[in-house]
Amino acid sequence: MGSNQDKEDDSHLMYHGRVFDVYEGEACFPNGRKSRQSWIDHKPCIAVVPVTDAGKLILIRQYRHAVRRIITEIPAGAIDRAEESPEACAQRELAEEIGFQAKRLDKLFEGYLIPGYGNEYMYFFLARELFRLHLPPDEDEFIETLTVSFEEAEAMIKTRQIIDVKTALGICMAAAWLRQPGVHPEG
DSSP, X not given: OOSOOOTTSOOEEEEEOSSEEEEEEEEEOXXXXXXXXXXXXXXXXXXXXXXXXXXXXXXXXXXXXXXXXXXXXOOEEEOOSTTOOHHXXXXXXHHHHHSEEEEEEEEEEEEESOTTTBOOEEEEXXXXXXXXOOOOXXXXXXXXXXXXXXXXXXXXXXXXXXXXXXXXXXXXXXXXXXXXXXXXXXX
């Protein structure tokens, strides 16, 4: 789940960054074959689908330099410290990115994002019963919020106004969770 670099192999650190490192080394496969590989060692992270008491989603729009455009997303971020739980990280990111925290935080899913070349592990949450609590955003973030219905968000996915995979997955999982018998957006 991120940062699990095996110290007994011949891997070499090629790049050290703020959020991830790049390694290169020999991979040994279960069948005994070996191959030279490069991979990203990434901090674990979270993604949160915040839903208001009225059943609306709060999305963010932020500039992503890697793709040179503003992207519509759900709040997300890296777990900054080893002692920070995924739930605490989710609450921190909500406060930094949309100015709210949640009384109810349900885990929707967890898993690897890009196992073909990285170990980034993400926890997805549904946040409900939101209350105001603002933390200053990270220095490298420029964020605007927008509030939409689930139907509008699903249409934004279909029309490619939402092109971020974690956001599309988070919205679809939250919609399915809330459609369960006995579960309602307001709690």
